[in-house]
Amino acid sequence: MPPELIDVSDDPRQRREPVVARAGDDAPPASFVVELAHFSGPLDLLLTLLREEQIDIYDIPIARIAEQFLVRIRTLRLDEAAEYLEMAARLLRIKAQMLLPRHEGAEAWDDPRAELVRRLLEYQQVREVVDVLERRAESRRNRFARTAPAAPERLAPAGPLSAAMADLLAAVDRLLRASRGPDIHAVIPRALDVAGALAAARALLASRARIRWRDLVRAGAEPWEILSVLLAVLELARLGECVLRQSLPFGALEIVGLEAGPETLAGNSDSVGAPALPPLDPATAYDTAGAAA
Amino acid sequence: MTPLAQLLEAALFASGMPVSAEALAALDPDATPESVEAALIELRAQYDDGGHGIEIVEAAGGWQILTRPEYTAAIERAQIASRPHRLSAAALETLALIAYRQPITRADIEEIRGVSAGSILKSLLERGLVDVMGKADALGRPLLYGTTPAFLEHFALRHLGELPRADELAVALRPAVEAAPAPAS
Numbered sequence: 001m002p003p004e005l006i007d008v009s010d011d012p013r014q015r016r017e018p019v020v021a022r023a024g025d026d027a028p029p030a031s032f033v034v035e036l037a038h039f040s041g042p043l044d045l046l047l048t049l050l051r052e053e054q055i056d057i058y059d060i061p062i063a064r065i066a067e068q069f070l071v072r073i074r075t076l077r078l079d080e081a082a083e084y085l086e087m088a089a090r091l092l093r094i095k096a097q098m099l100l101p102r103h104e105g106a107e108a109w110d111d112p113r114a115e116l117v118r119r120l121l122e123y124q125q126v127r128e129v130v131d132v133l134e135r136r137a138e139s140r141r142n143r144f145a146r147t148a149p150a151a152p153e154r155l156a157p158a159g160p161l162s163a164a165m166a167d168l169l170a171a172v173d174r175l176l177r178a179s180r181g182p183d184i185h186a187v188i189p190r191a192l193d194v195a196g197a198l199a200a201a202r203a204l205l206a207s208r209a210r211i212r213w214r215d216l217v218r219a220g221a222e223p224w225e226i227l228s229v230l231l232a233v234l235e236l237a238r239l240g241e242c243v244l245r246q247s248l249p250f251g252a253l254e255i256v257g258l259e260a261g262p263e264t265l266a267g268n269s270d271s272v273g274a275p276a277l278p279p280l281d282p283a284t285a286y287d288t289a290g291a292a293a
Numbered sequence: 294m295t296p297l298a299q300l301l302e303a304a305l306f307a308s309g310m311p312v313s314a315e316a317l318a319a320l321d322p323d324a325t326p327e328s329v330e331a332a333l334i335e336l337r338a339q340y341d342d343g344g345h346g347i348e349i350v351e352a353a354g355g356w357q358i359l360t361r362p363e364y365t366a367a368i369e370r371a372q373i374a375s376r377p378h379r380l381s382a383a384a385l386e387t388l389a390l391i392a393y394r395q396p397i398t399r400a401d402i403e404e405i406r407g408v409s410a411g412s413i414l415k416s417l418l419e420r421g422l423v424d425v426m427g428k429a430d431a432l433g434r435p436l437l438y439g440t441t442p443a444f445l446e447h448f449a450l451r452h453l454g455e456l457p458r459a460d461e462l463a464v465a466l467r468p469a470v471e472a473a474p475a476p477a478s
Contacts, residue, residue: 040383041408083408122405128462129389130382133448137380140449143350143359144374146309 042087043123045072050120057120060113062098066091090116190224197225197232205242205257213253294339297324298332301356305336311355311446353445354452387413388422388444392456396426396437414438422447 039045049068050057070088078084097112163171197216204211216229233255236242245254294302301317318329333356337349350359360368368374380388387410390402402410417423426439445452 040381040386041406043407044382087407119405119407123407125459125462126386126389126405129393129456130385132457133385133389133392136448136450137385139362140352140447141376141379142362142365144365144368144376145357145359146306147374 039076039078042084043120044127045069045078045084046087047120047124047127057124058117060117062091062095062113066095190222192224192228192231194228194231194235197228198235201229201232201236201255202241205236205255208257210254210256212255216255295332295335297321297328298336298339301329301332302336302358305349305356305358308357311351311353311357311442313355317356350449351451352449353442357446383408384413384417387417388440391417391423391438392440392444392453393459395439396429397439398429398431398435398437400435402438 039048046065046069049055049065049072050060053065053068055061055065066088069091072078073081073084073088094112094116102109201211201216204215213229213233216233217226221229233242233244233253236255237244240258242258243256245256246252247254300320304317304320305312314326314329314333317333318324318326324332333349339345340348345361346364347358347360350357365376369376383406386406387402390405391397394401399410399414402414414423418425421441421443423438423444424441426437428434429437440453444450450456
């Protein structure tokens with residue numbers, strides 16, 4: 001729900017204190033205004049001004065009010081909101097019209113404020129209804145209904161069919177469309193082949209003392225193949241058949257067979273300690289990172 | 294309690310929403326509007342006099358079982374249920390306009406409120422408080438908005454007639470002749 005729908009102030013009487021978003025007092029004025037339902041619009045602000053000054057809505061001292069309106073929207077930093085600017089412009093125009101000389105005794109003088117007064121009265125009426133609604137909503141808010149699950153949508157009772165040809169055609173069209181059905185992509189589960197990868201890794205380790213990750217994973221391997229190799233290699237390490245080494249973070253993975261390596265022959269074959277081997281050529285270190293990822 | 298009152302009690306308990314008198318009458322083939330009315334009054338008296346934490350309330354053209362307001366704070370503190378958010382002043386103004394002027398277009402709402410109403414209308418539609426009632430004949434065939442039963446329930450109204458009539462509002466008490474401002478002297 002957007003914030004403007006909800007009244008964030010807990011006490012409705014406190015909502016005349018506007019909160020305006022800004023980075024800080026020293027910062028330049030924020031280029032956007034978060035108006036937290038304090039003034040619900042320029043008419044609300046105008047009406048508040050009139051009430052504060054105890055001004056008769058039918059005889060508004062337009063120059064004074066226009067000035068105050070401008071000051072207020074500047075202090076509230078509402079002067080970048082189009083609706084408030086529009087009202088400010090309207091007030092200034094009325095002010096200018098009031099300054100135009102009038103002929104003495106001219107009967108047909110249209111008060112330039114008339115339209116504004118009409119709008120203010122209309123708006124004031126809305127505010128009165130809002131007060132009523134607010135009171136009623138508050139009383140209902142304090143009562144809970146049971147939260148029963150919603151009743152299933154009821155079907156209209158079948159009656160004699162009355163439909164024009166166009167309706168029938170439209171219905172047929174809808175049915176045809178629905179029967180075609182959406183394109184559903186079939187997802188086929190692919191089982192991992194850990195046993196196969198394990199056998200391949202063992203075979204390779206039997207012939208070479210140390211192998212690299214990219215020796216086990218062919219270029220363009222599918223994800224399930226990569227995962228199979230990963231699990232197989234981890235399994236080999238767990239069984240103590242190899243040691244995994246990485247010369248640097250995210251570097252190429254080096255798989256050293258413990259049965260075949262010359263260092264292992266010298267040492268304890270049960271040891272999982274990594275035999276001291278020179279790191280792989282750094283130039284290729286990052287190459288295989290993509291395949292492993 | 295009469296068997297009918299017990300049946301109505303069960304039905305109101307089963308529904309979270311207000312149930313109309315017609316729907317209640319349909320529960321029992323022998324029920325008449327009068328007997329349903331009498332049973333509802335009996336049921337309400339039962340709750341009111343018997344010392345209950347809930348009561349029977351008439352709202353949105355129907356009847357509903359609600360908790361009594363004096364227990365709200367305790368229920369909310371225990372986090373068993375929480376009160377809905379209050380609507381903002383802007384949302385209430387928009388609803389007030391729609392309630393009185395329905396069916397009304399968005400342009401008319403904006404004209405009177407002096408601010409754009411698009412996002413508020415969208416939220417009110419999502420909350421089900423207003424609905425599109427049709428399209429106006431004006432240029433561009435703008436949508437016409439009106440209030441829903443959920444609106445009545447939200448404001449504990451039995452029907453729209455419970456809102457003050459337009460001529461009962463204080464502003465309208467001013468004599469119409471004064472509405473035209475006197476020329477500034």
